[in-house]
Amino acid sequence: MTFRIYIICFCVQVQTEVSVDTKHQTLQGVAFPIAKEALxxxxxxxxxxxxxxQLQIDIKNETIVLASTLPTELKDLPKRIPKDSARYHFFLYKHSHEGxxxxxxxFIxxxxxxxxxxxxxxxYSSCKSPLLEIVERQLWMxxxxKIEIGDGDELTxxxxxxxxxxxxxxHKQSFAKPKGPAGKRGIRRLIRGPAETETPTD
Structure with missing residues (x-):
């Protein structure tokens, strides 16, 4: 009985390794080839x-392929997010900041x-880091x-x-006003209890 359990576990482990062992495996994840059109x-x-x-993984052929290049304004971005499948998105965010x-x-x-x-x-999780490494280090983008979302409605x-x-x-703002020394600004000590209202200070 023990021998059979060992064999079953071994087979499952081998199948898992084969399904993940793709074109190129790194410590950060799995690097699938990127289609020419996507590059x-x-x-x-x-x-x-x-x-x-927008890029997607062709799971059957173990390749990252181009899914869409539709012109997209910020208001259109939530519509580009599929609700039933994962995707990688690169968006040129045009905006104003401090004038x-x-x-x-x-990257989304x-x-x-x-x-x-x-x-x-x-x-998708395993291919993300190798994809970004290629985009940043080889394409110099x-x-x-880098943002991770579950639903397009989040992209307001x-x-x-x-x-x-x-x-x-x-976070610093909540700690920006420490309490003053005891005996000063006594009017604010009223909230601590009636006993402290006897000696208010100017």
Whole structure:
């Protein structure tokens, strides 16, 4: 009985390794080949000839292919996110910040949770880092922000702006006003209890 259990476990392990062992496996993930059309679209995006590129994994052929290059404004971005499959999105985010007009490339990894199969979730997650490494180091594309979402409705103008320009002092503000020394500004000590209202100070 023990021998049979060992054989079953061994077979499952081998099948898993074969399904994951693809064209090129790295410590960071699995590097699938990127189709020529996808690379050309990314080059055009880098040169601002396109403002949106969507990539998908051809699971059968173990390749990253081009899915869409539709011209996309910020208001259209949520519509580009599939609700039943994962995707990689590169978006040229045009906006103003502190009086400056900026055009920043944002990477969005959309994964609609359990609407996808386990294999699809595993492959998209494993291929993400190698894909970004190729885009940043070989295509020399500067990605200002990498975002992961589950639903396109999350991509509101406010959300994207705060992701690209996070409020660095948001947490510090809650600690910015320490309590004054005891015996001063006594009028604020009224909230601590009636006993402390006897000796208010100027």
């Amino acid at each position: 050309q679209a990314l080059e055009k995006l880098k040169n601002k000839q396109l403002n949106y590129v 400056d007009h900026l055009e920043s490339i944002v 990894y959309s994964m609609p949770g359990y609407m996808c199969s386990i294999r699809e979730r595993m492959l 500067q990605i200002i922000r 103008p406010e959300f994207l702006y705060e992701e690209v320009h996070p409020k660095q002092h948001a």
